[in-house]
Amino acid sequence: MFTNRTINILIPIISVFLGLLVGAIIMVVFGYNPVLGYGALWEGAFGDSYFFGETVRMVTPYILSGLAVAFALRTGLLNIGVEGQVFVGWLASVWVGVAFELPMVIHLPLAILAAAAAGAFWGFIPGILKAKLGVHEVIVTIMMNYIALYSTNAIVRHVITEGEDQTERIAGSASLASEWIAEMTFYSRMHYGILIAFLMALIMWFILNKTTRGFELRSVGYNPHASNYAGMSVGKNIVLAMMISGAFAGLAGAMEGLGTYGYLATKSGxxxxxxEGIAVALLGANTALGVVLAAFLFGTLKIGALNMPTVAGVPTELVEIVIALIIFFVASSYMIRWVILRFKKEGK
Known part of the structure; x- marks a missing residue:
């Protein structure tokens, strides 16, 4: 009745249902109407063209950051440094967008590639340290998040600008924004980046499932000792996996720099x-399609939550609780798996 593939599909679905259910119970306990609350959330995400555009805009970087985490996990690595790789990708894309005056056919691809290269470089550092010295990637990537944050702020203030806290706006030839999309969605910040996100999901699927290199990357992730015995270069594949993961994250930064904002401001945090990409990857079971669907769920919750206080009186913090509950149930998937298998045995 239930194959392993079916169970793997059911676990995130059940996790989402349980998260929403427990969230509804919490609403009732604190005196809120869950039907009105979730209705306001839906209206806030898809109620009109503007909200729909904002939801898609939020989904775009989530897809790419989710792919970054998922790719690393599929190859046996845990990339906690996606946040830092987003920063350097954002910085690189805006820098190219501000510094050059080129035709769009050259300028926009150059800015996007710069972001991917910057993210890949930021992933290369923990990758080479793990491959050559055995340094755990979790420790290095966490530390590099802070290096990226403060280095980016310093570069914005002292290199790209003269003491300013924000760069100039990028040239129109490097922008992902579209007047046509803006008019169609009542001037939301939706942009063409969603197409890049879908393309990257397809590329991740193709690399991991349809190429020899992808087979090697997955093999090293599953069993590095057996892979080494089979003649595969474990170190080389570790570095490559972290670079590809970093490139996805760098592109997530480009979506913000070239699409949503069109500039880079210094950050206090x-x-x-x-x-969020970690949660998206976990809910999406580290698959390309799963990440896309999970990103849409997270984008819907994040944007829809903004409508809940005004329409239903429900605080936006409740959505954060629902997201945390969904992640909890995904992390506790062994319990859901046990219930499904128990049901399977009783059904025989």
Missing amino acids: FTNIGF
Whole structure:
């Protein structure tokens, strides 16, 4: 009745249902109407063209940060440094967008590639340290988040500008924004980056499932000792996996720099795009399609939550609780798996 593939699909679905259910119970306990609350959330995400555009805009970097985490996990690595890679990708894309005056056919691809290269470089450092010295990637990537944050702020203030806290706006030839999309969605910040996000999801699937290199990357992740015995270069594949993961994260930064904002301002803290990507990857079971669907769920919750206080009187913090509950149930998937298998045995 239930194959392993079916169970793997059911676990995130059940996790989302349980998260929403427990969230509804919490609403009732604190005196809120869950039907009105979730209705306001839906209206806030898809109620009109503007909200729909904002939801898609939020989904775009989530897809790419989720792919970054998922790719690393599929190759046996845990990239906690996606947030830092987002920063350097954002910086590189805006820098190219501000510094050059080129035709769009050259300028926009150059800015996007610069972001991917910057993210890949930021992933290369923990990758080479793990491959050559055995330094755990979790420790290095966490530390590099802070290096990226403060280095980016310093570069904005003292290199790109003269003491300013914000760069100039990028040239129109490097922008992902579209007047046509803006008019169609009542001037939301939706942009063409969603197409890049979908393309990257397809590329991740193709690399991991349809190429020899992808097979090697997955093999090293599953069993590095057996892979080494089979003649695969474990170190080389570790570095490559971290660079590809970093490139995805750098592109997430480009979506913000070239699409949503069109500039880079100094930050007092993290954007959380990279950290949310961990949750997106977990809910999406580290698959390309799963990450896309999970990113849409997270984008819907984040944007829809903004409508809940005004329409239903429900605080936006409740959505953060729902997200945390969903992640909790995904992390506790062994319990859901046990219930499904128990049901399977009783059904025989």
